[in-house]
Amino acid sequence: MSTRKIPADPESDPRVKAVFDDIRATRRTDFINNLWRTLAFDPALLESTWGEVKALMAAPSHLDPLTKEMIYVAVSIANACTYCIHSHTAAARARGMTDAQHAELLAIVALAAKTNHLCTGLQVPVDAAFDAGAA
Amino acid sequence: MSTRKIPADPESDPRVKAVFDDIRATRRTDFINNLWRTLAFDPALLESTWGEVKALMAAPSHLDPLTKEMIYVAVSIANACTYCIHSHTAAARARGMTDAQHAELLAIVALAAKTNHLCTGLQVPVDAAFDAGAA
């Protein structure tokens, strides 16, 4: 059940087709997952969203691809986004995440949530030593 | 301003002193940050919390120390925990996080939040291909 119908023939729109072609080429697969197929209802939003994901997640950068996907999963769990948890857990596996690393990722996310709630509940004052804004 | 007063002389309690000694030994520093000093009001809670953080974050494991701290920061941002954002950003820097990596960490967290809200707003149905629970 979604709030926006997946277009029946999205690639009849040349802007959508261009994005889908780029997804297939970048990921070396014919599989276009539902996020992109749903976003096809608004080609501009599809283009900008894919462009941003491609630039940050698919290009060489200062972090390795698996680390980037695990960070993505961590945020998606904390924001309770079912779709992104599934799609980025799959992406992390595709980049080599082992079962042991998955268990550890989940354990860290869970521990962070635990101490987040503890510190927030205690309203622990931030140590002056942590202030990066100081001279 | 906090909901629990930091004890004036926490190490007069031998259980607290033992934990603080372990923190100093594990981290090779004399600095005990406010979370631990505040938790000293309840030695059992202090012991279990430090024990869990030490086991997961300070021991060799399937993920490297910097990756673990960046995952911790990511969750803390999504949960809006001011204290943990500060303390774990500092910890990530102590483990070698460069300015470029910090910028990339923030960019990934921000992008994940963006697509989290987009997928949740659209209620994008999860692709069957992502179901790890299937046979």
Next chain:
Amino acid sequence: MSTRKIPADPESDPRVKAVFDDIRATRRTDFINNLWRTLAFDPALLESTWGEVKALMAAPSHLDPLTKEMIYVAVSIANACTYCIHSHTAAARARGMTDAQHAELLAIVALAAKTNHLCTGLQVPVDAAFDAGAA
């Protein structure tokens, strides 16, 4: 799957019937959606919740009806409430939201989430110029 069974014949309770009658009259429809049918298990909670929704969302006010529904959708997305996302997206459409406005609503929600996480991750200090509490 819910944590509270929808009552089989809710309108046998006159307090529930009165609320349902008011919903039908206010919205000019025979459709009573599942939130109200579920809340029928507690007539007092049903009355107060509907009363509040009616007073704020269905009466003339300082904001137009479509703007009010879009604000409601925005909060529901950020709080990851599946039910409210669906029901208030439908309500916004019933008040005239076009496909282009829906796409823009989603884009703003997503952008806000992005900069929310960025500002929280950076712990950007609030500019004094923004303080409405100042004299």
Next chain:
Amino acid sequence: MSTRKIPADPESDPRVKAVFDDIRATRRTDFINNLWRTLAFDPALLESTWGEVKALMAAPSHLDPLTKEMIYVAVSIANACTYCIHSHTAAARARGMTDAQHAELLAIVALAAKTNHLCTGLQVPVDAAFDAGAA
């Protein structure tokens, strides 16, 4: 720093004065905390908010007053509301919460957050046995 200036002489408005008088009488104190003083900028919002808080939190009901305040604190921590964490932790203490109970409240909130993130990360399917909606 706030987004709305606290009115200088809020009780010059008779509707505000009536609410403040009721707060003082209900709580048997002369202290009016900042939430109510800030809300004085909109008497209708002040009246409805106080009315709801009074009816639910200050009247005899199916849960004892301390339990109600601890539930309030728990939600406020999870929603990261600094003001409500402070005001309702103080209210719980005023209703007799001991240091040991405070520590236990925080430990439960932290554990719940931990398993919340674990279950969400694993997307654990809900057991059919938990479905209260079934016949």
Next chain:
Amino acid sequence: MSTRKIPADPESDPRVKAVFDDIRATRRTDFINNLWRTLAFDPALLESTWGEVKALMAAPSHLDPLTKEMIYVAVSIANACTYCIHSHTAAARARGMTDAQHAELLAIVALAAKTNHLCTGLQVPVDAAFDAGAA
């Protein structure tokens, strides 16, 4: 649909069997719910998670068992964890929560969320009187 397959025969692992035996003995039931069956993929994570839940939720303490479960439900709702909402609402019922108490729990959670958003939107400054950290 889950991100981790429930193991087919989890109790073939003696560490898993020991935890499951302890769950059955502690709860006096043969029912092992899906969280534990899913966590069986990582016996260490299973052991530590169950150990923590058992110590805090199943042992005599400073709060009564029903209060503890209601606090757990409150946090799970605020964190939008579908699984925990279901499992801990069922646990609260098993500890005697009546329909009237359930309605009141939900009403308090909803009211807290309302004033959380109100205080956060107004950025109400915390009253000095609430500072437990002061001398």
Next chain:
Amino acid sequence: MSTRKIPADPESDPRVKAVFDDIRATRRTDFINNLWRTLAFDPALLESTWGEVKALMAAPSHLDPLTKEMIYVAVSIANACTYCIHSHTAAARARGMTDAQHAELLAIVALAAKTNHLCTGLQVPVDAAFDAGAA
């Protein structure tokens, strides 16, 4: 206190100066608020973030400027982002938001949060009538 120091002379970098010039021209003011000054530590992140904000919030579109700012505030409250609440409440006022509209915005955000938590706590099943994905 922030996790990244605001650069002392950000406009010595021509990329930063170009963005700041564009902010001043677009907003017709000399005031550069702290978000942009902080982001100056990474010109690429500064450019992309400002570019996205400008395109969505400062250009003519399908929603009026005030509605867009109020949606932004609503999301920022739900995500508990102190900085964005302040900056976008100020932006909404600059676009004409009256005190009465501000009160109503806050009341809608608070009510949405209330019913979000209520629906999530009850796990109300989504009505088939709301499924926009159906044919």
